[in-house]
Amino acid sequence: MAQIEDSGDGGKKGPGVKKAKRQSTLVDMTPMVDLGFLLITFFIFSTTMSQPTTMSLIMPKDTEKEEEQSKVKASGAFTILMGKDDGVYFYEGEEASELQASDYKKIRDEIIRKKKSTDPKDFVVVIKPNDEANYRNMVAILDEMTINEVKKFALVNISPQENEILKTTEAANGIQ
Amino acid sequence: MSGRSRVTRKSTWVDMTAFVDVSFLILTFFILATKFKPDEPVEVQFPSSVSADEFPEMDAFLVTVDKDGRVFVQMDDPKARQTIAENLSETRSLSLTPQEIAAFTNAPSIGVPFSNFKSLLALTPEQRQAVHQPGIPVPDSTGGELYFWIRDAKSTYAGKKVNWLIKADNETKYPVIKNVLEAFKRNDINKFQLITKYQDAPVGTALWQTRQGGTK
Numbered sequence: 001m002a003q004i005e006d007s008g009d010g011g012k013k014g015p016g017v018k019k020a021k022r023q024s025t026l027v028d029m030t031p032m033v034d035l036g037f038l039l040i041t042f043f044i045f046s047t048t049m050s051q052p053t054t055m056s057l058i059m060p061k062d063t064e065k066e067e068e069q070s071k072v073k074a075s076g077a078f079t080i081l082m083g084k085d086d087g088v089y090f091y092e093g094e095e096a097s098e099l100q101a102s103d104y105k106k107i108r109d110e111i112i113r114k115k116k117s118t119d120p121k122d123f124v125v126v127i128k129p130n131d132e133a134n135y136r137n138m139v140a141i142l143d144e145m146t147i148n149e150v151k152k153f154a155l156v157n158i159s160p161q162e163n164e165i166l167k168t169t170e171a172a173n174g175i176q
Numbered sequence: 177m178s179g180r181s182r183v184t185r186k187s188t189w190v191d192m193t194a195f196v197d198v199s200f201l202i203l204t205f206f207i208l209a210t211k212f213k214p215d216e217p218v219e220v221q222f223p224s225s226v227s228a229d230e231f232p233e234m235d236a237f238l239v240t241v242d243k244d245g246r247v248f249v250q251m252d253d254p255k256a257r258q259t260i261a262e263n264l265s266e267t268r269s270l271s272l273t274p275q276e277i278a279a280f281t282n283a284p285s286i287g288v289p290f291s292n293f294k295s296l297l298a299l300t301p302e303q304r305q306a307v308h309q310p311g312i313p314v315p316d317s318t319g320g321e322l323y324f325w326i327r328d329a330k331s332t333y334a335g336k337k338v339n340w341l342i343k344a345d346n347e348t349k350y351p352v353i354k355n356v357l358e359a360f361k362r363n364d365i366n367k368f369q370l371i372t373k374y375q376d377a378p379v380g381t382a383l384w385q386t387r388q389g390g391t392k
Contacts (some may be wrong), residue, residue: 009321026189026191028192028197029191029192029193029195030192032192032196033192033195033196033199036196036199036200036203037199038205039203040199040202040203042208043203043207043210044206082350108378108381112381112382129350129354130350131349131350131351132349132350133349133350134346134347134348134349134350135195135223135241135345135346135347135348135349135350135353136223136346136347137350138353138370139225139370140223140225140352142223142225142370143226143227143372146225146226146227146383147226147377147378147382147383147384148381148382148383149379149382149383155357157354
């Protein structure tokens with residue numbers, strides 16, 4: 001691919017007149033391109049692009065659950081239970097028997113509704129996944145807290161009574 | 177010149193300069209924008225969230241939980257790994273030899289009970305990749321052996337702000353997560369970072385409005 005150069009025999013002026021030989025400034029870039037693309041290929045294969053989008057979520061933790069809960073007014077409490085097959089259920093106040101089925105899309109409207117109708121001081125969301133729930137469910141609900149800017153929420157272990165009610169509700173909704 | 181006509185030969189030369197410019201631009205972009213794939217013990221599909229906090233690089237203690245509930249620990253800093261190996265060797269009376277401690281220093285992730293610890297360290301890094309690690313036992317809310325890992329990690333990083341990271345799979349059952357969290361809580365650690373994939377806040381929500389307001 002080297003350039004075909006005119007080897008300056010074109011203009012012979014005479015024995016005494018020397019023509020200044022023009023040196024070509026062109027360099028064969030082909031190997032450089034090869035090398036460049038080899039490196040690009042290497043970087044594409046050896047690296048990951050998903051890293052910048054990997055983000056972390058800071059989760060506040062409660063140590064003294066009883067104390068935390070006793071501060072909550074029943075009127076402002078919104079409890080979310082999570083069960084198997086991505087099931088999500090909620091109740092307001094203390095009446096776990098009034099459990100209502102929902103899903104991960106509708107629960108947002110319920111949270112917004114409750115947030116609007118409650119004194120911000122009293123509003124607290126209690127999150128109780130049972131043993132059938134998975135990690136995605138947990139993160140999804142924690143994410144809802146961020147999305148809806150719920151200031152107070154707690155991830156709490158489910159009580160046996162609530163678990164029973166949850167199981168009954170699941171059975172009533174046809175989830176085996 | 178002398179006026180005689182010459183046969184003009186077409187040059188086959190192609191100017192590669194622009195090509196080189198582009199290829200090196202792309203190369204620079206890839207070098208700067210990407211990171212090397214971390215050495216991962218298991219494939220984990222972590223969930224997405226709207227949280228936009230950055231993934232901390234330094235002083236990180238990562239607990240990975242795969243979809244079957246196997247628990248792995250990873251530490252980024254080889255020096256910290258060395259210290260924790262020495263600590264564990266003492267507190268769990270594993271009586272690790274200097275060679276084993278050196279092997280652990282070069283092992284980014286561990287997912288075996290303490291009883292299998294020595295035999296895992298006896299393997300070469302290549303063998304370690306291939307072997308099926310059963311995971312660190314976290315059987316109940318006492319935190320199992322993970323409790324001791326965290327406790328010794330805590331003393332290893334004493335005085336520093338440690339990033340306690342949890343990476344779990346979408347399909348990981350909640351009880352495993354709960355036990356992992358308990359293991360942290362028993363060590364008086366209440367602030368974790370869950371590794372998630374970033375997604376935008378849904379339009380119209382409170383967070384979306386706040387972020388819109390913030391960028392104006």
